[in-house]
Amino acid sequence: MTSILTNTASMVALQTLKGINNNLNSLQNEISTGKSISSAKDNSAVWAISKVMESDVKGFEGISDSLALGESTVAVARNAAETVTDLLTEMKGKIVAAQEENVDREKIQTDIQALTNQIKSVVGAAQFNGLNLVTGTEDVNVLASLDRSSDGTVKASDISVSRQDLTTTAGVYGTGDTAIAANITASASAIDSTGAANQLELTIAGAGTDDLTLTINGKSLTIAHNADRDAMMLDAAGQINALGMTGITADEDAGGTGQLNIINTNAFETFNVSWNSGGTNTIAAVNNGDTTQNVSAATGSNSNILEQRAEEVVLDKNAAVNDGDSYRISVNGNDFNYIAGKGETMEDVAKGLKSAIDAGNETGVATKVTQNDAGEWVVMVDYDGSDTTAGATMTLSENGQAGGTASGGLFGLDNIDVTTDSGADAALDNIETLIQNSIDAAAEFGSSQSRIEIQSDFIGRLSDSLKAGIGTMVDADMEEASAKLQALQVQQQLGIQSLSIANQSPQSVLSLFR
Incomplete structure (x- = not known):
């Protein structure tokens, strides 16, 4: 049956052409944007996943900047610690030369003071964007990653960089409520000359x-x-x-x-x-x-x-050493303090107390640090009786208190004095401790810098992997799109031709009325 009111063939041809045109428009959008999923209506689930991953990539770009800043800051601190080590090594050469009695110790002391001032200058200048890692004891955190869990929550993770205090400050003796005097015990006898x-x-x-x-x-x-x-x-x-x-x-x-x-x-x-x-x-x-x-x-x-003449101050090997723990040895009524920093041991405390006593320049008093058979660190204090104003013996006592401000890692450097025999002897022992402290600081910074570099490289490769994953989900396959485009263009031409033929069908009815 032929009808001039309802052209079924034309409607079918029109719907087919519309479908072809919709597919062609969608394909042209893919080609122009390069994405198969450019909005939520294309595929809401995949689009949502891709947007979350894109936000993570943006976050990792910020982390890369943070790691670059942290790496630069640590590199400055490492270079400072290495420079301080070189200067202390040069100072050791001066101290060794001062062991001879027929040298001009005053001139050597002038050189040592110049090196001390240079070390202070290096430590003071070792900052990057206002952050100096060779002063103070508080750790510095460098943003290292964003960790997304399976439930979608995000947690930032850091790389902790330990400050390495290379100042010469004496610290502040503790005034807290926690007494730690049980950790340090002096001989019952006076120092007997x-x-x-x-x-x-x-x-x-x-x-x-x-x-x-x-x-x-x-x-x-x-x-x-x-x-x-x-x-x-x-x-x-x-x-x-x-x-x-x-x-x-x-x-x-x-x-x-x-x-x-x-x-x-x-x-x-x-x-x-x-x-x-x-x-x-x-x-x-x-x-x-x-x-x-x-x-x-x-x-x-x-x-x-x-036994030797010197008296002993023994430090408890089983006691923990906390940041701010303050230890004191009193010789002849004069107090000599060392305040521990973060991560230090009883060995550090013993050597710090030795440096403090040596810096006091007590007449006739010499010190030595050793370990006893029980593995405890011992500060030995000797008096040779040369101070006639002090009498035949000198009193010795000890104390401990928590809650102080740590002494600097180069504590005692200011008081190195090689103008006397006893001063030259003490300086030779103490310079070794200072050199080791600066070496430890440089090694710690080197380890942190290496870790930051590794993390920075990983974050870069992780960002690349995330970008590739996003591309796999939402990017258009241009080879496939090209083939589809040509096919749809042919289909469009055929659809137009089919619709034209369908529209001509009612015209044939006129011939019946001629």
Whole structure:
């Protein structure tokens, strides 16, 4: 049936052409924008995912800038620490030269002061955009990543860079409520300049008839038997003194008791004394310096250790060291403090206290840091008795308090003085500690800089991967689009031709009425 009111073929052809035109418009939009999904109406789920990922990429671009800033700041600090290390090494050469007595120590001290001022200048200038990592103790966080969890929440993560304080500040002693005095213990005795407390008393008792053999640090002596025990011990004292051992003296007690006194006045050196009576002499031995090694009446071979003259301040190896922990050693009424910084150990505290005492320039006082057999760090304090105004001995005490402000990593540098023998000796020990502190600081900064560089490289590659992933989801396949375009253009032409034919169909009805 042919109708002039309803042209079904024309409607079909028109709908087909509309569909072709819609597909062609969509394809042309893909070609012009380069995206297969350019808006939420194209594919809402994929579009939403792509927008979240695009926001992450934008965030990572900001993180890259943060990492670049952090890397530059750490690089400045590392260069400063390395420069300080070089200057301290040069200073060590000056200090070594000052160990000789026939050099102009005043001129050497002038050079050391110039190097000290240069170190301070380097530390003060080592800032980038106002941030200086070689002063203070608070950590600095560098934004390193944005971590998105499966539920969509985002958390920022940081790279923590530890400041390395290379200033020479003394710090501020703690005034908090937490006392840590139990972590530091001084000897009960005063600092004895004579060394009498480190005295071994050997007494011949009974009617022995054999010679006496003594060995002091590997050097053996034979004292011929003498019925006069006082004369026998006087002979022993003469032989010991003839050895010329530094700090070792001996005398015979003139009280008619047959007693030999061996005294060690060395500041930081112990001596081993052993004796063999030959089996017939009975020897009573008492060590006034170490009651744990007292020897009662005995025959045969025995030995004892003559401890050094210096007194000891022992730091508890099991105690934690916190930022601001303040430790004090008082010598002759003068307080010498060291305040620990973040991450320091009891070794650092011991060396810091040594530097503090050395900086005080107490007349006749020398120090040394060592470890005892129990693994505890020990500050040894010696007094040689040269300060006649202080009397024969000097008092020694200790204290500890939390809540202080940390001393600088180069604490003690300001007080290096090589113009005296004792100052030159102390400087040689302390410069090693300062050099190690600056080396540790440079190494810490180097490690942080390396980590930041690795993270920066990772963030760059991660951004590239995210961009590629987004492109895979929303970018148009141009090869496929080109092929579709040509096909749709052909379909469009055919659709127009079909619609034209369909529209001509009613015209044929006119021929029926002619």
